Structures are given as structure tokens and as C-alpha cells.
Amino acid sequence: MKLKNKVCIVTGAARGIGEGIAKRYVEEGARVVIADLKLEVAQETAEKLSVMGPGTAMGVAMDVTNEQAVNDGVARVAKEWGGIDVLVSNAGIQIVHKIEDFPFADWKKLLSIHLDGAFLTSKACIPHMYERKAGSIIFMGSVHSKEASPLKSAYVTAKHGLLGLARVISKEGAEHGVRANVICPGFVKTPLVEKQIPEQAKELGISEKEVVNKIMLGETVDKEFTTIEDVAEVALLFASFPTNALTGQSLVVSHGWFME
Numbered sequence: 001m002k003l004k005n006k007v008c009i010v011t012g013a014a015r016g017i018g019e020g021i022a023k024r025y026v027e028e029g030a031r032v033v034i035a036d037l038k039l040e041v042a043q044e045t046a047e048k049l050s051v052m053g054p055g056t057a058m059g060v061a062m063d064v065t066n067e068q069a070v071n072d073g074v075a076r077v078a079k080e081w082g083g084i085d086v087l088v089s090n091a092g093i094q095i096v097h098k099i100e101d102f103p104f105a106d107w108k109k110l111l112s113i114h115l116d117g118a119f120l121t122s123k124a125c126i127p128h129m130y131e132r133k134a135g136s137i138i139f140m141g142s143v144h145s146k147e148a149s150p151l152k153s154a155y156v157t158a159k160h161g162l163l164g165l166a167r168v169i170s171k172e173g174a175e176h177g178v179r180a181n182v183i184c185p186g187f188v189k190t191p192l193v194e195k196q197i198p199e200q201a202k203e204l205g206i207s208e209k210e211v212v213n214k215i216m217l218g219e220t221v222d223k224e225f226t227t228i229e230d231v232a233e234v235a236l237l238f239a240s241f242p243t244n245a246l247t248g249q250s251l252v253v254s255h256g257w258f259m260e
């Protein structure tokens, strides 16, 4: 098992990609924290994953934009499970508007969840990782960390920003054995994406089928969605990689939508 007894915090893990990463980590023997907005939902996911084993999971209520909630949650995990080995900052939302119509409040909300969330969780976990002289921090980026699309000014800005934060952490963390990397998935069919299909169809004046076939999958090599399992496999690679050789990097997993 690649993560036996490792303590891994995954934010936004009650559902979607975060849940898939948590499941993959539990399969590899990890102790996984399902950190999400609502305690009951986080606990429900944690119980489901613990039954599957061989690792275990616990639910923690955490709004990643709230410094106190992040600090309290991380401190509780470190106390109960003796430290922190892996952080996956995954919690995120999507809001689409043309830039001239983008409400400032929505801009701030999106940036706060993606960027403040990554900063606050990293800041809280890093001292525990430095103490152990080891740790892996993983940010959930996107093809939109590298590429732009209309209507997504806030999302594209936030996802590009995560690359910079990961690079700084990898430079500061190296002497303490802490690595930082970014996963950049293409479109994955989760509630976040299901919600965008009718919204984009309306904004762009095209059919939902055209949104899927042209906008979401038009540039892929095989017209396939990326899966939660694909993303979880990359998250396992970054979490379990044994040395500082793999740090400050971003890996695109998108059926060839974006090639570099």
C-alpha cells in the first residue's frame, strides 16, 4: 500500500473529485480527512469510505475561506492522528458570466474559495509537515490553469494563481522535505460541471449538446470526459512520490485537450 497510515486532508471531499481522491487514498491504506462545508455530509462520506477500507476516514466541518475554521480543523486532525502528511486543496466552485456582467461579489467569492482556501489550508498544514520533515501539498488546478475560456474570468484567474502558490511553497518547503504540485484536469462530469451545461448554453445562445461537444470536449483527442478516477490516480502519484524531484510541477489530465 502506497499511503499506509499517512494522514491526508482532502478539502471539498464530501462529493465529486475530492471524494474520488479520498477513496483512492483509503484504498492505499491512508487515514483521510473529509473536510467540507457540512459536517453531516462529510461524516456520511467518511463512514462510507471507512467501511470500504483498508484505510479509514473522518469527517471535519471546514469552510476553507474561514481562517479560524481551517486552523481549528487542522489542529484537531494533528492532535487526533499525530500529524499531517498530505494536503489536497480541492474545494472549489464555478461561476460563469461575461466579464462586463460579472458581479464583484461573485468574483470575490470564487477567488476566496480557490485562492484563500489553498493559502489558509497550506499555512495551517505546513508547520506540521516541517515538524516531520516531509509532506506533499496538492492543489486542484484545471486546464484553466493554462488555458482561458470565455465567461470564466474569475475561475481562470484563480486556477492560474494556484500554479504560482505551488511554486513558492515548493521553493520554501524543499529544505523541510515538503513538495507542492498542481493537478490540471479537463472536464470531469461532477455536479460542478453538470450545473454549467445549461448555464453556458443560455449565456452563449447554443444548445446543451453543443456546449458538451464543442466547448467542453471539442479540443480533446477522443471526445471523452476525464474521469474522477483519472484525477485520483494523479493525486496518488503526487502524494506518494518519494523525493523532492517532483515538486513545483503541474500535470494536465485532459484527454489531450491541452498539450504542453
Ligand code: NAD
Pocket (backbone or CB within 6 Å): 011, 012, 013, 014, 015, 016, 017, 018, 035, 036, 037, 062, 063, 064, 065, 090, 091, 092, 093, 113, 140, 141, 142, 143, 184, 185, 186, 187, 188, 189, 190, 191, 192, 193
Ligand atoms: P463539486 O461541486 O462536485 O464538489 C466541490 C466540493 O467542494 C463540494 O463538496 C462542496 O461542498 C465543497 N466546497 C465548496 N465550497 C467550499 C468551502 N468554502 N469550503 C469547503 N468545501 C467547499 O466539484 P468538483 O467538480 O468535484 O470540483 C472539485 C475541484 O476540482 C474544484 O477545485 C474544481 O475547480 C476542480 N476541477 C473540476 C473540474 C471538473 O470538470 N469537474 C475540472 C477541473 C478542475
